[in-house]
Amino acid sequence: MTVVFERPSSGAEPVTLAWPAGHAAPVRPAIRFEAVSKIYPGRKGDAAVMALDSVTLDVAPGAVYGIIGRSGAGKSTLVRVVNGLEKPTGGRVRIDEVDVASLDAAGLRALRRRVGMIFQHFNLLSSRSAADNVALPLELAGVPRETIRTRVAELLDLVGLADKAGRYPAELSGGQKQRVGIARALATEPKVLLSDEATSALDPETTEQILALLERVNALTGVTVVLITHEMSVIKSICDRVAVLEAGRVIEEGPVYDVFAHPRQETTRRLVSSVNGATLPQDLVERLPPGQDGASRTVLRIVFTGVVAGEPILSRLSRSLDIEVNIMAGRIDEIGGAPFGNMVIAVPARDDIVSAVVNLVRANGLSIEVLGHVS
Numbered sequence: 001m002t003v004v005f006e007r008p009s010s011g012a013e014p015v016t017l018a019w020p021a022g023h024a025a026p027v028r029p030a031i032r033f034e035a036v037s038k039i040y041p042g043r044k045g046d047a048a049v050m051a052l053d054s055v056t057l058d059v060a061p062g063a064v065y066g067i068i069g070r071s072g073a074g075k076s077t078l079v080r081v082v083n084g085l086e087k088p089t090g091g092r093v094r095i096d097e098v099d100v101a102s103l104d105a106a107g108l109r110a111l112r113r114r115v116g117m118i119f120q121h122f123n124l125l126s127s128r129s130a131a132d133n134v135a136l137p138l139e140l141a142g143v144p145r146e147t148i149r150t151r152v153a154e155l156l157d158l159v160g161l162a163d164k165a166g167r168y169p170a171e172l173s174g175g176q177k178q179r180v181g182i183a184r185a186l187a188t189e190p191k192v193l194l195s196d197e198a199t200s201a202l203d204p205e206t207t208e209q210i211l212a213l214l215e216r217v218n219a220l221t222g223v224t225v226v227l228i229t230h231e232m233s234v235i236k237s238i239c240d241r242v243a244v245l246e247a248g249r250v251i252e253e254g255p256v257y258d259v260f261a262h263p264r265q266e267t268t269r270r271l272v273s274s275v276n277g278a279t280l281p282q283d284l285v286e287r288l289p290p291g292q293d294g295a296s297r298t299v300l301r302i303v304f305t306g307v308v309a310g311e312p313i314l315s316r317l318s319r320s321l322d323i324e325v326n327i328m329a330g331r332i333d334e335i336g337g338a339p340f341g342n343m344v345i346a347v348p349a350r351d352d353i354v355s356a357v358v359n360l361v362r363a364n365g366l367s368i369e370v371l372g373h374v375s
């Protein structure tokens with residue numbers, strides 16, 4: 001499919017961008033990491049740090065690609081090798097098939113116009129107005145003043161700040177500053193937008209608004225977004241695919257739904273549990289003794305990872321087995337339109353009932369596990 005992006009106010013020629021069809025495998029990745037390693041040399045007797053260890057990943061053009069990991073996992077280093085701020089000690093980064101390491105100074109400057117970046121602390125110049133911050137990369141690229149004026153107005157309009165052009169960063173809220181950051185990053189019409197913890201300093205509501213803006217920009221312009229975060233909720237909101245980074249290595253990678261639904265690594269499970277309701281309330285954990293002696297209810301967790309909604313399976317359980325099903329905890333969300341989440345239920349602690357519940361849930365295509373027993 002091809003998307004035509006017509007700029008709203010300039011009357012300029014529409015820009016035609018290649019657009020990936022759904023999750024189809026791309027012919028040519030926008031970014032390709034080929035066994036990328038980065039070792040920072042040790043200083044003053046400290047050991048060297050392996051920040052990236054043989055990272056191999058493809059980011060499809062037009063994707064919103066999430067990279068998640070805990071502090072020190074190597075996320076920032078990974079984005080810095082994309083725009084040439086750091087050189088890999090091993091392997092190769094290709095953008096549109098061009099090896100970043102092969103670029104000379106002029107090539108690197110051109111690359112940075114094709115790769116925009118937004119930051120946790122916005123990195124705006126306090127002495128420049130919103131409009132002048134957005135204009136800066138265009139001034140550096142030698143764009144004529146009249147073109148800059150038109151383009152800056154379009155960009156501020158795109159990020160919803162048309163009425164704040166003359167405001168200085170100190171007069172803007174965090175969310176507004178990040179909007180200026182996004183407009184500035186888009187000024188040179190980059191093919192790739194790198195977001196390094198861009199919502200980490202924002203409250204949840206503003207985070208949602210900024211993520212919605214990034215999603216809109218991605219849909220309108222086809223820019224490939226690489227989003228670095230330590231928050232799974234951010235990945236869940238807008239990413240198509242996710243890579244989980246730990247100690248410089250990719251420990252898990254795939255479509256967001258698959259990684260959320262079937263986390264294979266303990267680190268991923270912990271990250272996912274922050275958003276899928278898999279973390280049991282503390283009072284429930286304390287009421288779950290290990291043995292079954294004297295227990296009157298068995299506690300089970302149903303994992304919803306498909307098209308079946310929560311209510312029908314619970315009513316089906318109580319109707320067909322004629323039992324009382326208590327909901328003890330849980331959360332059902334949506335990722336990419338499909339229900340996803342966990343529900344912790346309690347049923348009578350009898351072996352025949354528990355195995356009937358397990359069989360019926362599994363027959364409906366859901367996973368279920370016994371967590372313990374409560375009296």
Ligand SMILES: Nc1ncnc2c1ncn2[C@@H]1O[C@H](COP(=O)(O)OP(=O)(O)OP(=O)(O)O)[C@@H](O)[C@H]1O
Pocket residue numbers: 040041049050051069070071072073074075076077078230
């Ligand atoms: N310039 C540097 N010199 C030496 N070591 C560095 C340098 N930059 C990063 N490191 C180390 O490399 C590892 C990865 O750092 P990086 O900043 O990429 O991780 P991160 O996942 O982005 O962490 P955070 O979420 O805390 O920003 C860490 O151990 C860090 O201390």
